[in-house]
Amino acid sequence: MSFTSSLGILLPAGLCYFKLDGPPTGRLVMCLHGATVAHWEFDRLVPLLHVAGLRTLRFDFYGHGDSARPRTRYTQALFVQQALALLDALQIEAPVALLGHSLGAAVAARLLLAAPGRFDRAVLGAPLVNYLENVPAGRLLSWPVLGEALVYGYVLPMLKRRRARRYGPIEDGRFVGKFMRQLAEPGFGRAVLSLFRSGTLGDQLASYRALEPLPHPLLVLRGEEDTVCSASQVERLREMLPRAAYALLGATGHAMMLSDPEPVAAMLLPFLLRDVRGQ
Numbered sequence: 001m002s003f004t005s006s007l008g009i010l011l012p013a014g015l016c017y018f019k020l021d022g023p024p025t026g027r028l029v030m031c032l033h034g035a036t037v038a039h040w041e042f043d044r045l046v047p048l049l050h051v052a053g054l055r056t057l058r059f060d061f062y063g064h065g066d067s068a069r070p071r072t073r074y075t076q077a078l079f080v081q082q083a084l085a086l087l088d089a090l091q092i093e094a095p096v097a098l099l100g101h102s103l104g105a106a107v108a109a110r111l112l113l114a115a116p117g118r119f120d121r122a123v124l125g126a127p128l129v130n131y132l133e134n135v136p137a138g139r140l141l142s143w144p145v146l147g148e149a150l151v152y153g154y155v156l157p158m159l160k161r162r163r164a165r166r167y168g169p170i171e172d173g174r175f176v177g178k179f180m181r182q183l184a185e186p187g188f189g190r191a192v193l194s195l196f197r198s199g200t201l202g203d204q205l206a207s208y209r210a211l212e213p214l215p216h217p218l219l220v221l222r223g224e225e226d227t228v229c230s231a232s233q234v235e236r237l238r239e240m241l242p243r244a245a246y247a248l249l250g251a252t253g254h255a256m257m258l259s260d261p262e263p264v265a266a267m268l269l270p271f272l273l274r275d276v277r278g279q
Contacts (some may be wrong), residue, residue, distance in 0.1 A: 011085040013078065014068025018086060022046070022055035029097045029272060030083065030119075031058045032104030035128075035195055036159055038065025040178050041101065041257050044171075048265040054272060057096075059086055061107075063191025065182060074194040079107045080114050087118065095120035097272055101257050102228065103128045103195075106204045113210055121217040123268055124244075126226055126254050127208070129233035131201040141196040151193040156183060159192075166255045175258060209240045218244035219271045221264070223252030245271065 008015045019039055029049060031042045039058035046056045060067035061079050072078065087096070096119050100108030105127035112119055132138045141147040141155070160183060167175040182188060195201050211218065218241060222234050238246060247267045252260045 008066065009086065009089050011082060011089060013062060013072065013082060013085075014070045016059055016062075016068070016082060016086055017066035018057065018059035018090075020055070020057050020090070022050040023053055024055065026050075026053045026055035027097060027272065028055045028057060028092065028094065029099050030087075031056055032079075032083070032098065032100040032107050033058070033061065033064070034102030034104055034126075035131075035201060036064070036192060037179065038182060040065070040175065041255075042099075043175075043258075044261040045257050045264060048261060049269070049272070052265075052269050052273060057086075057090075057092075059083070061103075063188070063194070069185070069187030069191055071190075072194075073198045074191050074200060075198045076103075076107055076110050076200055080110050083107070083111055084115060084118070098122040099125065099268070099272075100127070101125040102254065103201070106207060109204070109207045109211055112214060112216055113207065116214055116216065119216065121219075121271070123219045123221060123271065124208075124237075125221045125264070126223060126229040126256060127220060127234075127237065128201065128204055129208075129229060129236065130203045130205070131228065132196075133203070133233075134228065134230065138196055138201070141193060147193055147197065151189050151196075155192060156189055159183070166253070167258065170258055205236065205240070208237055212241055212243070217271070217274070219268070220244050220246045221256070221267055222246075222248055223254060223256045223260075224248055224250045225253040226256075228254040 008017045033041045038060045042058055049056055063069050063074050098108040098119055105124035108122045112122055141150055163179040164176050222229055249263050256264050
């Protein structure tokens with residue numbers, strides 16, 4: 001039997017949309033989405049986790065999806081505070097597994113550092129290492145006036161084309177529609193601009209390096225065709241996190257959670273279920 005709760009809850013920084021579903025007694029996995037998408041990027045993966053007996057908690061970061069878009073700096077600290085406040089509001093105390101994708105992987109690392117006792121393991125899927133390293137022109141967004149012109153004149157139209165290309169072949173393009181609806185929400189462009197200006201998409205190596213002394217099991221997952229999380233960036237992670245497990249998915253890109261849920265699940269489940277079934 002599965003339990004589903006899908007609603008908004010008022011947290012200190014504003015309304016947080018969340019979805020809690022799966023077997024009520026299953027190990028809880030908190031899913032943390034990437035930048036400019038929302039909780040729905042896990043829509044095709046979570047049913048596979050539920051079948052395996054896991055319970056999932058998804059929510060939209062502020063500035064994304066159906067959560068509030070407060071006039072604030074969209075930092076990783078804000079998302080960490082949001083995640084912890086949500087666990088408090090839902091009175092979830094048992095150690096939680098983390099599944100972060102892209103920006104969500106960087107947030108997962110900071111959650112482990114901020115509250116190690118609340119989490120027992122983490123999957124870092126296509127982890128954000130330094131987006132600005134791949135797109136140096138993104139630094140122009142920090143300039144007053146020019147940044148506003150660029151985000152609305154170039155960045156958002158570029159995201160629209162990219163999502164249409166990546167998501168169009170998946171389930172008759174329904175995720176393209178989800179992204180377009182988010183794109184039209186007031187405050188979305190302002191939130192995207194703040195992600196760049198606040199350093200949220202910049203160098204994350206210090207956070208990942210700080211994970212090494214922690215006892216939590218870590219799994220780093222990358223798609224072979226990923227151009228956002230590069231092979232060289234993952235090699236840097238391997239040097240600073242030698243105890244982590246690493247897995248490479250062939251013929252898969254950055255949007256692996258949506259494009260290839262079955263092979264992703266095959267990689268995740270042994271890690272997430274360990275100690276649950278005596279493995």
